[in-house]
Amino acid sequence: MTKITPQPGILDIAPYVGGASHVEGVSDVVKLSSNENPFGPSEATVEAFRRAGFELHRYPSTDHAALRAAIGAVHDLDPAQIICGVGSDEILHLLCQAYAGPGDEVIHTEHGFAIYRIGALAAGATPVEVPEKNRVTDVDAILAACTKRTKLVFIANPNNPTGTMIGADEVQRLADGIPETALLVLDGAYAEYVDGFDGGASLVTGRDNVVMTRTFSKIYGLGGLRVGWGYAPAHVIDVLNRIRGPFNLSTPALAAAEAAVKDQAWVDKCRSDNTRLRAWLAEVLAGHGVQSDPSETNFILARFADAEEAAACNEYLKSQGLIVRPVASYNLPEYLRITVGDEASCRRVAHAIGQFMGGAA
Numbered sequence: 136m137t138k139i140t141p142q143p144g145i146l147d148i149a150p151y152v153g154g155a156s157h158v159e160g161v162s163d164v165v166k167l168s169s170n171e172n173p174f175g176p177s178e179a180t181v182e183a184f185r186r187a188g189f190e191l192h193r194y195p196s197t198d199h200a201a202l203r204a205a206i207g208a209v210h211d212l213d214p215a216q217i218i219c220g221v222g223s224d225e226i227l228h229l230l231c232q233a234y235a236g237p238g239d240e241v242i243h244t245e246h247g248f249a250i251y252r253i254g255a256l257a258a259g260a261t262p263v264e265v266p267e268k269n270r271v272t273d274v275d276a277i278l279a280a281c282t283k284r285t286k287l288v289f290i291a292n293p294n295n296p297t298g299t300m301i302g303a304d305e306v307q308r309l310a311d312g313i314p315e316t317a318l319l320v321l322d323g324a325y326a327e328y329v330d331g332f333d334g335g336a337s338l339v340t341g342r343d344n345v346v347m348t349r350t351f352s353k354i355y356g357l358g359g360l361r362v363g364w365g366y367a368p369a370h371v372i373d374v375l376n377r378i379r380g381p382f383n384l385s386t387p388a389l390a391a392a393e394a395a396v397k398d399q400a401w402v403d404k405c406r407s408d409n410t411r412l413r414a415w416l417a418e419v420l421a422g423h424g425v426q427s428d429p430s431e432t433n434f435i436l437a438r439f440a441d442a443e444e445a446a447a448c449n450e451y452l453k454s455q456g457l458i459v460r461p462v463a464s465y466n467l468p469e470y471l472r473i474t475v476g477d478e479a480s481c482r483r484v485a486h487a488i489g490q491f492m493g494g495a496a
């Protein structure tokens with residue numbers, strides 16, 4: 136037995152499992168398990184990435200000034216209050232490392248994103264899971280769970296894997312009600328899918344206790360590149376920059392993300408296609424007896440009669456080369472999370488679920 140042991144909490148972390156991407160013995164699979172943009176990044180983004188290939192002998196920018204300026208211009212935010220990370224995951228981890236430690240509590244919702252718990256445990260803090268109300272963030276339950284040890288409160292709005300969201304009034308009530316020593320983190324990974332939604336940015340402005348995180352991994356189609364960002368009060372940005380790796384983002388990542396954020400026409404196109412295909416998919420699945428809550432994201436949380444039916448449907452979909460996401464690890468065993476793909480993928484998955492449900496009836 137080795138006497139070399141990690142910090143407390145670390146061995147309590149169940150390693151994160153990403154969405155599957157292949158099925159044994161099946162070629163031509165459709166991956167609908169990681170909420171990726173089926174259309175990929177915009178042409179301008181890929182071009183900027185290519186050009187950056189000629190600069191690989193140079194170290195990247197440490198202050199990310201050009202990317203922060205571009206994000207600030209598009210979202211009408213002060214670039215000095217923006218920080219960029221290796222995916223929003225890095226920002227979430229930095230927040231945990233900076234603000235929570237042994238004896239501190241980190242709140243996340245019942246079906247909240249796995250990284251909140253992992254980040255809290257990695258920092259030696261105690262994750263506190265708060266129930267939702269019918270798969271929707273419950274502000275009263277969160278406020279009731281707050282103690283003087285609460286240092287961070289994470290909500291994703293809209294949430295993954297439920298797809299639901301709460302309104303600006305509710306988010307403000309949460310920001311107003313948490314302890315003075317706690318920071319509210321609004322994870323806006325899916326914010327761009329909600330037409331006209333600012334992800335909570337206006338709440339961050341002018342307060343000292345709210346942070347918003349965003350990502351290039353979803354609507355921008357850059358999950359493979361690893362770029363996210365946060366918008367936070369100046370005191371938080373200062374703290375995070377002290378622990379952030381100086382060269383956390385590579386030159387190609389910075390260049391491609393800058394081109395991506397400047398190409399809002401692509402974002403608009405992807406949002407409207409997603410909205411149309413999501414509505415179509417939800418309606419067809421409901422016609423096959425598979426209900427879902429109204430989703431504000433690029434996925435649908437499809438509800439089956441029970442865990443057995445969900446698991447059997449998942450196996451059937453796999454046999455058809457369709458990879459969706461079982462969410463039993465999120466305590467949702469009777470559901471499958473299905474990313475809204477392109478039109479052909481939506482038709483394929485809808486058809487297969489129809490066959491499965493017809494066969495099961």
Ligand SMILES: *Cc1c(COP(=O)(O)O)cnc(C)c1O
Nearest residue numbers: 222223224248295324350352363
């Ligand atoms: C996908 C996702 C993210 C994005 O993570 P990245 O590290 O930016 O790829 C963050 N939060 C939630 C809830 C997500 O679903």
